[in-house]
Amino acid sequence: MRPEAAGTGPFFCSDAARARGDPIAGTAPYGGVWILVEHGGGWPANGFDGLDLQPDVKARVYRAAQAVRARILLVRRHGRRTASTSAQRWAVLRHDGSGVHRQQWGTWSTDEDLAEVVEALAAPGEVGLPPVVLVCAHGQHDPCCAVRGRPVARALSERWPDLVWECAHVGGDRYAANVVVAPDGVYYGGLDGRSSVAVVEEHLAGRIHAEYLRGYTDLFPPQQAAVAAVLALAGPAGRQDYAVTETSRDGDRWRIRVAGRPPRASRFDIVVRSYRTPPTRLTCRGVARSSAVVHEVVSISTA
Template sequence: MTGTERFFCADAARDRGDPIAGTAPYGLVWILIEYRGGWPANGFDGLDLQPGVKALLFTAAQAVRARVLLVRRYGRRRDEGPHRWAVLRYESSGAYRQQWGTWSRDEDLAEVAGALGAPGELGLPPVVLVCSHGRHDTCCSVRGRPVARVLSERWPDLVWECTHVGGDRFAANVVVAPDGVYYGGLDAGSSVVAVEQHLAGRIHAEHLRGYTDLAPPQQAAVAAVLARFGPAGRHDYLVAGTSRLGTHWRIRVIAHPPRPAAFDVEVRSYRTPPHQLTCHGPAMSSALVHEVTSMIRIG
């Protein structure tokens, strides 16, 4: 690349062949706050909210390790109806819970802290979040907004644009919550297929970054099983055991019938040579890769 060429981290990641499996950040709880104005580079942290409310929400979110995302509908006008907020929760039982509300004043957002302790509602359709946070990273906008547009046209009630979800170099990134499933490396066509299949209970390995309730090596193990045996539902495979020796992991993955019973998946974790991993961060960093080295069927 010459000094006059613009750097795009997602293009560079594709040229390098950066592995995508095992790159989903941990998360069981998401707080969504609709904000139709310009998003600060650091998202919710940069909003000019009443300090007491902001501190209350930040503390409550931190206590449950919730990710706070600003959201908006694709192409909607700023004055169109009340602003919404939501608390989305994935439980260890596999249950998905949601609680929604509206806000017009900063003080109304104090309700979000209370919602973090409420049970939430079962049975609501999932939320599809598309990272299009251009002020955080150029690729998130360049690649994310076309995906947000096409998904919003197909599922207008499910899809929201959102602020940074992690992994800029894997843009376009889509998160299905509270399912806790990260997809990356998407474009307009592949995003429609991925979401359509997800909603039909068929998660494919091709664009899967991982499940957010699993550690990265476990994510890579499940993705490898999906790649070998084909798409499956969110709970068709369960991580039943994990052991580690240095940089090597052994992960037991079991399946619900009629799929093959169980597998021991060997994963090696290592760091890559330093690269520029984001558009706006010129510093060189190494990435942690989780490579599946073997898979043995048990029973």
């Protein structure tokens, strides 16, 4: 019996998704810019929008973020739950298709300091910095993010204390624990403490595996599913080792070509079928039933 139909105990959307066998490939939200705002106190359910900040400062940051389709995420180090009396950090992370990613960091003590984020969005940023590992642990948004996210944040923080931050809602609550490596723009889901350490260790070594991969944020969902299929078939690869070179659609079918960059010279033709699932309960706090879009790989062949 499915958890949502069992009628006993609390409902956890991540448990229900696992019971249904919800696929995770092709579920990463699109985007290439992240704004991180450290906030050690309690996080409102709606994240940055719910902070008690000066309205004009908040509006300026939002307008600048919307102009570049940036996602604003509250962040904190694992284990810190009280508001900090010292300066906290902010960052602007940018994905670059060439792999030369850019970051800009600053600190804020007053609301007015956050206006620097607007200027940073227009600045080139610094290259050569290590990636940031974000673990969704936003329990006020969805209980699964806390129940599954915080153990992952603890495990990763013990291994990479300078790289790892807990973060607010990143999307896909039912795939908790969710980990985002930015500005690489790679989403992972369905992780626990042990698997998260292995996945991030491989990622930092330039080996992205298909297992647990939700997708690359510079690709659209069917393309994400196609790249995951290539990694599953050909083995782990670096973030820039494959590129989507052709995409066409015929009804519910997508035909996608993925080409390897030197020294990976192979090309793959993938057919992906996109369809909606029957309505079901997808999040812990959302009691209404809704459909999800699945991107199923129908075939893959070498070109």
